[in-house]
Amino acid sequence: xxxxxxxxxxxxxxxxxxxxxxxxxxxxxxxxxxxxxxxxxxxxxxxxxxxxxxxxxxxxxxxxxxxxxxxxxxxxxxxxxxxxxxxxxxxxxxxxxxxxxxxxxxxxxxxxxxxxxxxxxxxxxxxxxxxxxxxxxxxxxxxxxxxxxxxxxxxxxxxxxxxxxxxxxxxxxxxxxxxxxxxxxxxxxxxxxxxxxxxxxxxxxxxxxxxxxxxxxxxxxxxxxxxxxxxxxxxxxxxxxxxxxxxxxxxxxxxxxxxxxxxxxxxxxxxxxxxxxxxxxxxxxxxxxxxxxxxxxxxxxxxxxxxxxxxxxxxxxxxxxxxxxxxxxxxx
Ligand code: P6P
Numbered sequence: 278x279x280x281x282x283x284x285x286x287x288x289x290x291x292x293x294x295x296x297x298x299x300x301x302x303x304x305x306x307x308x309x310x311x312x313x314x315x316x317x318x319x320x321x322x323x324x325x326x327x328x329x330x331x332x333x334x335x336x337x338x339x340x341x342x343x344x345x346x347x348x349x350x351x352x353x354x355x356x357x358x359x360x361x362x363x364x365x366x367x368x369x370x371x372x373x374x375x376x377x378x379x380x381x382x383x384x385x386x387x388x389x390x391x392x393x394x395x396x397x398x399x400x401x402x403x404x405x406x407x408x409x410x411x412x413x414x415x416x417x418x419x420x421x422x423x424x425x426x427x428x429x430x431x432x433x434x435x436x437x438x439x440x441x442x443x444x445x446x447x448x449x450x451x452x453x454x455x456x457x458x459x460x461x462x463x464x465x466x467x468x469x470x471x472x473x474x475x476x477x478x479x480x481x482x483x484x485x486x487x488x489x490x491x492x493x494x495x496x497x498x499x500x501x502x503x504x505x506x507x508x509x510x511x512x513x514x515x516x517x518x519x520x521x522x523x524x525x526x527x528x529x530x531x532x533x534x535x536x537x538x539x540x541x542x543x544x545x546x547x548x549x550x551x552x553x554x555x556x557x558x559x560x561x562x563x564x565x566x567x568x569x570x571x572x573x574x575x576x577x578x579x580x581x582x583x584x585x586x587x588x589x590x591x592x593x594x595x596x597x598x599x600x601x602x603x604x605x606x607x608x609x
Contacts, residue, residue, distance in 0.1 A: 284309050284444065284455045284464035297448065300361035300381050301408070305432060305446065308385075308406055309455075309464050311355035312436040312444055315348045315389075315404060316457060319396065319438050328397050336371045336586050344396055345369055348389035348404060356385055363415035366423050366585050368554060373585065375418050382411040383431075384423055386554040386585070391435075392520025401439035403522025407558035408432040423585055427557035427578030434562060437522045445471070445529065445562060452529070452566040473568040477532035477595035479514045481524040489540035493573060493605035521550065525559055525593075529566055534594040534602070538573060548572070548590035552582055556589050569599035573606040 282290075288305060291297040322328050327343045334340050349369040356362045361381030366373040368388045388405040395402050408431050411422040434446040442457035444464050454468030480501050482494075490498070504512035516533070518524045524535045539548050550556055560570030560577040570577040570593035577589065592602050 281465040281467070283466070284446075287453070287455075287466055291448075296450075300359075301383065301432060301448075303359050304356065304361050304381075304383050304385065304408065307355040307359055308352070308404075308434075308436075309444060311348075311351040312404055312442065313457060313462060313464075314351045314355075315344075316436075316438050316442040318344060318347055318351075319402070322396065335369045337368070341369065342390070342393040342396055345390050345393050349387070352385075352387055352389050352404070363411045364418050364422065366553065368551060368586070373418075373420055373423050376415075379415040382414045384409040384411050386423065386558075388551065388554045391522050391555065392518070395518075395520050395523075400520065401437055401518060401523040401526075402520050403435050403437040403526075405435040405522060405555055405558050406433065407554055407561070420585065423553065424582040426581055427552075427560055430557065430561050430578075433558035435522045435525070435558065437526045439523065439526070443467070443526065445526065447562045447565045449561075449565060452562055454529075471529050471566045473529055473563065473566045473595055474532035475567065475595055475597045477528070477534060477598055478511055479516060479528070479531070479533040480536065480598070481516050481518070481528070481533060481594075482536040482538075483517055484515070486540055486542060489542040490538060491540065491573075492609070493602065494536065494538045494540075496605050497602050521555060521559065525563070528568075528594040529562070532595045534598040535591065536602070537591045539590040546588050548588045550589060550591045552577070552580060552587050552589040553585050556591050556593075559591075560593055563593045567596065568594050569596045569603075571599055571603050573603060 288302040292299045292302045330340045357376050362383050363379045364375050366386045386407040392402040436444045444455045452471040455464035456467040500509050501513040556577050563570050572590040
């Protein structure tokens with residue numbers, strides 16, 4: 278018997294203490310089951326011939342990887358039979374999927390496989406999930422039920438498929454990390470209370486977009502690059518994984534600021550990342566770990582959604598740095 282507490286034990290104890298709805302325990306347990314299946318599929322991808330793309334594209338017209346489709350199917354199957362999930366929205370689905378015969382009112386929003394362009398080059402990818410409650414219950418479910426601000430989430434988190442598979446989970450009271458034991462197949466508690474260091478000297482941004490950044494971002498990154506000779510008075514390091522969950526897991530562990538800001542590369546888009554199933558769940562986790570999550574102009578979790586697939590600018594991580602970038606946006 279492992280001396281570490283498992284995800285199921287952690288969830289069950291919380292439910293027995295009255296802190297968690299048993300139906301929500303089932304939903305999160307099934308997210309774990311899908312994550313376990315995806316982790317195994319990623320490890321065997323090259324051997325099973327499931328690398329590469331399929332002919333189809335997702336709701337945003339992006340070419341799907343075979344594993345994007347596999348991951349999406351894994352979540353739909355794992356969640357649909359529970360009865361607790363009334364509907365599912367996914368980056369891989371055009372519109373929300375009402376679950377037949379559901380009696381519960383949980384809504385799950387997913388990026389089933391974030392950063393999938395990294396799969397073929399064996400770099401970390403992840404699954405991101407956000408859980409809401411339907412306002413009208415399972416029976417009268419409409420698209421509008423999904424359009425709730427990030428502050429309405431009852432649970433959010435992500436699974437990062439890296440050298441280890443780790444599920445990061447938050448119910449609004451602290452952030453925990455559970456590492457998958459490949460031998461037992463159990464997610465075991467390895468980080469009981471994740472806290473982001475307020476101060477950091479590490480930033481994450483795709484620097485190839487520099488010529489399109491707006492002035493506040495130009496100013497902040499120039500200061501980081503100026504290091505100890507500049508106004509920040511210390512040297513900074515830069516990392517960019519190309520998978521949001523990879524960069525976010527790092528900053529949860531050792532601090533950092535992650536930025537995918539609005540830029541003029543495509544002025545019609547407020548940002549690249551998705552509000553409902555990337556920025557909101559990650560922002561929820563980051564805030565409950567003591568960090569901050571902003572567009573530069575407003576708190577991400579306060580944004581009233583208009584569309585399930587809408588995009589947003591994202592600046593999140595160590596609070597001191599996010600506050601600095603927000604101050605530069607306010608200064609213009
Ligand atoms: P770029 C992956 O496609 C993703 O949505 C995030 O996970 C990641 O942080 C970002 O886009 C990478 O974008 O422009 O660097 O390829």
